[in-house]
Amino acid sequence: MIPFKYNVRNLRVRWKTTLMTVLGTALLVASSCILFGLVEGLEHSLKVSGDPLDLIVLRQGATAETTGGFEGKKADELLTLGGILRDGDGPVGAKELLNIAVAERASGTYNNLIIRGVQPASRKLRPDFKIVAGRDLEPGKGECIVPRSVARLYKGAQIGGQLLFGEKEKYRVVGMFTAGGSQAESEVWADLKDVERNTGRDGSVSCVQLRASGPAEFDQLRKEIEDGAQFRLAAHPETKYFESQSDTSTFFKAAGTLIAILLTFGAMFAAANTMFSAVKSRTREIGTMRALGFSRGDVLMSFLGESVLLSLLGGGLGLLATIPMSLISIETMNSSTFASVNINFRFGPWVMAVAMLMTLVMGLFGGMLPALRAVRLEVISALREL
Amino acid sequence: MGASPSIELRGVEKEYRRDEFVVPVLQGLDLTVGEGEYLALMGPSGSGKTTLLNLVAGLDVATRGQVIVHGQDLGRLSESEITRWRADNVGFIFQTYNLIPVLTAAENVELPLLLTGLSRKRRRENVATALRVVGLEGREHHYPRQLSGGQEQRVAIARAIVTDPFLLVADEPTGDLDRNTADEILELLEQLNKEFEKTIVMVTHDPLAARRAGRVLHLDKGRLVDDVINEPHAPAAS
Numbered sequence: 001m002i003p004f005k006y007n008v009r010n011l012r013v014r015w016k017t018t019l020m021t022v023l024g025t026a027l028l029v030a031s032s033c034i035l036f037g038l039v040e041g042l043e044h045s046l047k048v049s050g051d052p053l054d055l056i057v058l059r060q061g062a063t064a065e066t067t068g069g070f071e072g073k074k075a076d077e078l079l080t081l082g083g084i085l086r087d088g089d090g091p092v093g094a095k096e097l098l099n100i101a102v103a104e105r106a107s108g109t110y111n112n113l114i115i116r117g118v119q120p121a122s123r124k125l126r127p128d129f130k131i132v133a134g135r136d137l138e139p140g141k142g143e144c145i146v147p148r149s150v151a152r153l154y155k156g157a158q159i160g161g162q163l164l165f166g167e168k169e170k171y172r173v174v175g176m177f178t179a180g181g182s183q184a185e186s187e188v189w190a191d192l193k194d195v196e197r198n199t200g201r202d203g204s205v206s207c208v209q210l211r212a213s214g215p216a217e218f219d220q221l222r223k224e225i226e227d228g229a230q231f232r233l234a235a236h237p238e239t240k241y242f243e244s245q246s247d248t249s250t251f252f253k254a255a256g257t258l259i260a261i262l263l264t265f266g267a268m269f270a271a272a273n274t275m276f277s278a279v280k281s282r283t284r285e286i287g288t289m290r291a292l293g294f295s296r297g298d299v300l301m302s303f304l305g306e307s308v309l310l311s312l313l314g315g316g317l318g319l320l321a322t323i324p325m326s327l328i329s330i331e332t333m334n335s336s337t338f339a340s341v342n343i344n345f346r347f348g349p350w351v352m353a354v355a356m357l358m359t360l361v362m363g364l365f366g367g368m369l370p371a372l373r374a375v376r377l378e379v380i381s382a383l384r385e386l
Numbered sequence: 387m388g389a390s391p392s393i394e395l396r397g398v399e400k401e402y403r404r405d406e407f408v409v410p411v412l413q414g415l416d417l418t419v420g421e422g423e424y425l426a427l428m429g430p431s432g433s434g435k436t437t438l439l440n441l442v443a444g445l446d447v448a449t450r451g452q453v454i455v456h457g458q459d460l461g462r463l464s465e466s467e468i469t470r471w472r473a474d475n476v477g478f479i480f481q482t483y484n485l486i487p488v489l490t491a492a493e494n495v496e497l498p499l500l501l502t503g504l505s506r507k508r509r510r511e512n513v514a515t516a517l518r519v520v521g522l523e524g525r526e527h528h529y530p531r532q533l534s535g536g537q538e539q540r541v542a543i544a545r546a547i548v549t550d551p552f553l554l555v556a557d558e559p560t561g562d563l564d565r566n567t568a569d570e571i572l573e574l575l576e577q578l579n580k581e582f583e584k585t586i587v588m589v590t591h592d593p594l595a596a597r598r599a600g601r602v603l604h605l606d607k608g609r610l611v612d613d614v615i616n617e618p619h620a621p622a623a624s
Contacts, residue, residue: 003500009488288484291445292545293473293501295466379445383480 002289002298007306010278011313018310021274025314025362026321028267032260033322033355037345038330039252044181044346053085053218054125054238057208057225062234063244065207066098066114072203074231081224083217084210087124093210094119097192099199101165104155113150114187115165117195125209128180134159135175139191144171147185149329151176163188169198181344183242209238264358267311271366275307279374286374287382296375303374307367308360315359322347391454392552392585393419393442398451400437400608411437413608415451419601421552424579424586426599433605435589436557442587443555444472456552473501477546477584479575481558483538485530485545491517492526495544502549516544520574536567543574547584554578556588560595572598 011018057078058068075095085092097117102110116122120139123129137143144163151157156164157173164170171190179185196202212218218237225235236244279286286299322345329344400412412434419425427435440446441453444460453460456475463471477498478484485494492513499509517523520540530538539559546554556575560568576598578584588599596602597616604612 001500003489003493003497005493006486006488013488284484285486288478288480288486289497290469291443291472291478292498293469295469380440383445383484 002294002302004305007302007309010282011306011310014278014281017274017277018313021270021310022314022317024270025267025311025359026317028263028362029315029318029355029358030321032256032263032358033319033347033351034325034345035252035256035259036351036354037322037325037347038343039256040346040348040351041181041329041343042252044344051125051127051211052237052239053212053215055210055212055218055221055225055235056238056241057210058206058234058236060226060232060234065096066100068234069201069204069206070233072205074233075205075208078208078225078231078233079210081221083212083214083221083224085213089120091210092121092124093208094121094125095192095205096122096207096209097195097199097201097204098206099165099169099195099201101169103163103165105153106155107153113154113165115144115169115171115195116184116187116189117192118189119192122189122209125211126179126182126184128178128182129184130178131175132178133176134173136177137174137189137191140193141191142171142194143174144188144190144194145175145177146173146188147178148176149185150188157188165198181346260354260358264361267314267358267362268366271307271311271362272369274310275303275367275370276373278306279303279370282374283377283382283385286377287379287385290377290379291383300371300375303371304364304367307371308363311359311363311366315355315362318359319347319352319355391418392421392423392456393417393587394452394454395438395441396452396454398441398448398453400434400441400446401449411608412441412448415608415610417603417610419585419587422579422583422585424576424598424600425588426596426602427587427589427605428591428593428596428602429605429611432607434608435605438605439555439557439587439589443476443478443553444468473498473549475551475553477549477551477554479539479542479546479554479556479559481561483530483535483542483562485538485541487530490527490529491522491533491541491544494530494541495548498545498549512548513544516548517541519547519578520544534567535563536570539563539567539571540574543571543578547578547582552585554584554586556586558589558591560590560592568592568595 056065058065059070062068072095079091079093096119099115100112101115103113104110131145134145137145146157154163156162159173159176161173162170163173171188171194177189212221222235225231225233290299325345326347395415395417398412398415399410402409402411415438427438429435437446441448442455444455447461458471460468460471486497495513495516496509499512504512517526520543522537522540522544525533525537530541533541559575560571563571572595575586575588579586588595590596600616602614602616603610
């Protein structure tokens with residue numbers, strides 16, 4: 001086998017070409033990673049790491065919490081059903097009222113924000129919920145808590161500030177929370193009663209979130225809520241509900257995959273170009289090694305190895321370049337609610353695997369044709385090459 | 387010189403195709419070279435001397451006839467077999483040295499040993515021995531660009547002998563060197579032939595180089611036109 005240091009040193013000697021190819025590959029891998037990291041972040045934001053026994057109850061026919069209002073009386077009655085998990089504070093279930101309001105950003109522009117009126121049990125239904133600064137809101141006092149992204153982006157959203165939505169609706173910010181990167185981290189949370197009062201929607205809720213006490217009760221609760229004459233509501237298992245909300249991410253994922261494939265092809269051509277020139281400039285070396293007794297297979301492996309190494313350098317650099325992106329969150333719009341959603345880039349194993357796959361494909365396929373050209377060289381002609 | 391035949395050519399013909407034309411390069415060549423013989427091939431350009439060298443070294447295949455080297459009919463070997471055969475039996479010395487520029491002298495010399503399955507330690511020992519034989523101790527870690535032309539050719543010779551092949555083929559080994567350096571290289575080849583009993587086939591245009599060989603073959607238009615046995619210990623002209 002031709003020693004690998006031969007390839008490593010050749011890459012070093014041709015450092016300018018190597019650097020150009022590595023940077024090109026790195027950019028392509030980084031672009032794909034960012035795209036997939038965004039998709040993964042979006043998907044993650046739509047998943048609440050809640051209990052599989054959680055149900056979201058909406059008006060029948062409603063596709064989202066923001067369009068699913070029904071009477072508060074029905075909601076109260078619903079929370080008395082037997083199959084709901086109970087703890088020392090009562091049923092683990094909460095009425096919630098969502099309002100989409102226009103808020104002013106610190107930059108002076110405006111955007112839709114979701115204000116979620118919550119009850120104490122709302123926190124239990126989101127196990128990753130945590131107050132990270134300030135304190136939790138006290139019911140009935142016109143207070144709210146905000147996620148970090150909202151505090152950063154919106155005027156008056158810092159602790160001690162006041163969030164204003166139009167003329168009537170205002171909340172004093174008393175704390176900052178996290179919710180495991182879920183969609184809740186794009187919302188302002190206030191007390192249910194305060195939101196009802198501020199929006200003039202007394203006696204109405206957007207949804208009820210609850211947890212069943214067991215799998216059998218889960219099914220029973222769904223049946224009662226959906227078929228019971230007094231309810232006739234839609235009870236969505238939480239996981240399925242959020243799956244249905246992830247159409248946007250499916251689109252991004254499909255587009256991302258297509259773009260990644262195109263970028264991979266681009267990088268393959270770059271790698272092929274570099275390797276073709278490597279083979280051309282080292283024709284006599286190839287002839288010499290073949291004369292010395294190295295087989296065509298040895299030559300093939302050597303040049304493929306060099307191509308893969310080149311791509312791996314680029315891929316590795318591309319991945320490193322994406323690390324700072326994981327600290328960034330971007331604000332986009334939920335296509336169902338038209339409200340602002342904050343997405344953090346997430347570079348999980350899937351994104352890493354895609355990047356590695358892209359890199360290997362680039363190296364192997366980009367290097368294949370040049371390596372085959374090297375393999376096909378006749379020893380005598382190669383030795384004559386200047 | 388040597389009694390048992392090391393190289394035998396029987397009715398060897400070699401043709402190349404250039405588009406629709408067939409170009410004969412070697413025609414009806416019969417030749418026997420003894421074990422340990424030092425053969426110089428001379429002749430004008432296009433006379434077929436390098437083609438003959440390539441046939442003997444297993445780099446090319448005769449169109450007709452037999453090339454038997456060390457008892458092996460090279461025409462019967464598959465490509466992978468002949469590649470292996472070259473690694474085991476032939477050491478190559480080229481006019482332009484053909485060293486790998488990104489490898490040090492020692493690493494260049496070690497290359498053929500990578501095909502042998504020897505341990506790293508044994509390879510290092512063999513490399514050191516080969517470099518000592520060619521007088522390049524202390525230059526192991528030099529890259530080709532850090533060596534003179536003569537030193538580069540010495541490294542190439544060390545690479546050619548490191549696996550202890552029975553046959554050395556040299557294509558214009560002194561073609562790129564000045565007279566003094568060329569003489570040193572020829573001296574070294576003579577030493578390898580006499581002390582280590584290597585069979586050497588050398589293509590050269592240089593009559594002074596040819597005078598070092600034990601036997602000189604003259605080719606013209608693909609045919610053997612003269613076969614001269616040099617006087618032993620012929621003086622090296624300067």
